[in-house]
Amino acid sequence: MKLPDAEQLCEQLAAELRPRLTPSSAMIGLYTGGAWLAERLHALLGLATPLGLMDIAFYRDDYHAQGLHHDPKRTKIAFDVNGRELLLVDDVLYTGRTVRAAMNELFDYGRPASIALVVLADRGGRELPICAQYCGARLDVPSGMRLRLKREANGKLALALEPSRAA
Amino acid sequence: MQRNPQLNAQGELQHLLSIEGLPREILGQILDTAESFVGVTEREVKKVPLLRGKSVFNLFFEPSTRTRTTFEIAAKRLSADVINLNIALSSQTKGESLLDTVANLSAMQADIFVVRHASSGAPFLIARHVKPHEHVVNAGDGRHAHPTQGLLDLYTIRHYKKDFSRLTVAIIGDVLHSRVARSLIQGLTTLGAPQVRVIAPQTLLPSGVEALGVKVFHDMRAGLRDCDVVVMLRLQNERMKGAMLPSAQEYFKNYGLTAEKLALAREDAIVMHPGPMNRGVEIDSSVADGPHSVILPQVTFGIAVRMAVMSIVAG
Numbered sequence: 001m002k003l004p005d006a007e008q009l010c011e012q013l014a015a016e017l018r019p020r021l022t023p024s025s026a027m028i029g030l031y032t033g034g035a036w037l038a039e040r041l042h043a044l045l046g047l048a049t050p051l052g053l054m055d056i057a058f059y060r061d062d063y064h065a066q067g068l069h070h071d072p073k074r075t076k077i078a079f080d081v082n083g084r085e086l087l088l089v090d091d092v093l094y095t096g097r098t099v100r101a102a103m104n105e106l107f108d109y110g111r112p113a114s115i116a117l118v119v120l121a122d123r124g125g126r127e128l129p130i131c132a133q134y135c136g137a138r139l140d141v142p143s144g145m146r147l148r149l150k151r152e153a154n155g156k157l158a159l160a161l162e163p164s165r166a167a
Numbered sequence: 168m169q170r171n172p173q174l175n176a177q178g179e180l181q182h183l184l185s186i187e188g189l190p191r192e193i194l195g196q197i198l199d200t201a202e203s204f205v206g207v208t209e210r211e212v213k214k215v216p217l218l219r220g221k222s223v224f225n226l227f228f229e230p231s232t233r234t235r236t237t238f239e240i241a242a243k244r245l246s247a248d249v250i251n252l253n254i255a256l257s258s259q260t261k262g263e264s265l266l267d268t269v270a271n272l273s274a275m276q277a278d279i280f281v282v283r284h285a286s287s288g289a290p291f292l293i294a295r296h297v298k299p300h301e302h303v304v305n306a307g308d309g310r311h312a313h314p315t316q317g318l319l320d321l322y323t324i325r326h327y328k329k330d331f332s333r334l335t336v337a338i339i340g341d342v343l344h345s346r347v348a349r350s351l352i353q354g355l356t357t358l359g360a361p362q363v364r365v366i367a368p369q370t371l372l373p374s375g376v377e378a379l380g381v382k383v384f385h386d387m388r389a390g391l392r393d394c395d396v397v398v399m400l401r402l403q404n405e406r407m408k409g410a411m412l413p414s415a416q417e418y419f420k421n422y423g424l425t426a427e428k429l430a431l432a433r434e435d436a437i438v439m440h441p442g443p444m445n446r447g448v449e450i451d452s453s454v455a456d457g458p459h460s461v462i463l464p465q466v467t468f469g470i471a472v473r474m475a476v477m478s479i480v481a482g
């Protein structure tokens with residue numbers, strides 16, 4: 001399966017987002033892949049508000065089955081979420097459960113004016129009524145495979161396909 | 168060899184009974200997770216939904232304010248239901264055995280037991296008898312261990328000093344009766360602190376303390392020299408009544424931490440104390456409230472550390 005070029009998708013997303021930005025726009029990236037993508041988009045768009053980074057480990061719906069993720073990162077949101085037009089950024093949209101958890105966590109910080117979802121790739125397989133407002137590419141990935149973003153040593157972003165750990 | 172009773176077959180933490188025997192990775196996992204919870208405790212909504220629907224029973228067979236309260240806050244911030252049991256007023260005084268008490272609470276659908284007991288080993292006994300989905304966290308047993316205090320001490324040290332590999336840590340005072348000292352020494356050793364010193368009169372040191380890997384000093388000034396971290400222990404007043412010490416004034420003169428003695432440690436040294444403090448006995452007010460003191464941050468970090476421990480064992 002040929003994967004699209006992540007760097008190109010990134011530029012494409014930035015171009016799509018640029019005309020929609022307002023003074024109350026702010027961006028939050030989800031660890032780990034979403035944070036890399038958000039760092040890149042945040043710089044490309046020159047947003048004034050500091051980039052927010054979020055780890056949804058404490059909001060996951062599989063905690064009782066899987067336990068706590070071993071190395072949770074610290075969520076850092078250095079701006080007031082209230083009234084913001086938030087761009088929530090993740091690398092790959094799949095079941096929608098991560099986004100559900102992220103929205104729950106966000107509302108513990110305040111009441112944003114809106115949340116739009118930005119993803120590099122949508123691989124289908126949704127289990128919740130969630131969709132991305134900004135999507136770099138739509139890919140048909142078989143369920144035993146994991147699609148994720150990688151960051152190379154030189155900072156270059158690339159999509160990778162590998163057998164999922166559970167499979 | 169028998170498996171560590173705190174770990175399951177996959178090596179994951181099931182109960183927190185003692186820092187002793189816990190691998191470095193588990194200690195690191197707890198401290199890293201606690202760091203994420205510190206972020207939660209700085210928000211307006213200081214709650215996460217992890218333990219929603221779970222019940223935490225605080226079983227305190229011995230009085231405690233700070234530890235019980237911080238466990239209660241931690242459990243509530245994880246969205247658990249918390250039940251505090253004041254055992255001194257309960258069935259135990261009517262002769263019910265420890266295991267019967269626990270069996271009854273288990274029938275009330277407990278998920279986590281937080282246990283403080285005057286007898287060393289009581290939480291181990293409970294952990295051996297609970298059901299597989301129930302977890303035990305030791306909140307201090309006799310003179311044996313106080314692992315969450317040890318962990319919050321380690322967290323505080325890591326927060327201010329970043330790295331254990333070059334640290335000199337002095338633990339000063341009543342090491343003999345201190346479960347805090349024992350837990351902290353084990354943790355520091357596991358995490359690779361190169362020099363841990365204990366400073367105390369001979370009467371307040373357990374025999375063979377060197378076997379824990381510490382360097383013993385009886386002269387406080389010599390022991391404080393070039394320390395990065397100074398941990399003061401509470402002098403339990405009841406010890407004064409025995410023949411262990413001449414008087415509080417005499418103890419303060421020899422082993423009380425004053426600004427003048429603290430000046431022998433490194434310029435950026437931090438001063439810790441597990442509380443409750445006896446001002447003017449083991450620590451001078453000017454130090455306790457001074458710029459080197461991190462005694463109150465310790466309490467705040469303690470909540471995040473206890474959130475980490477409960478969410479890891481119950482997960």
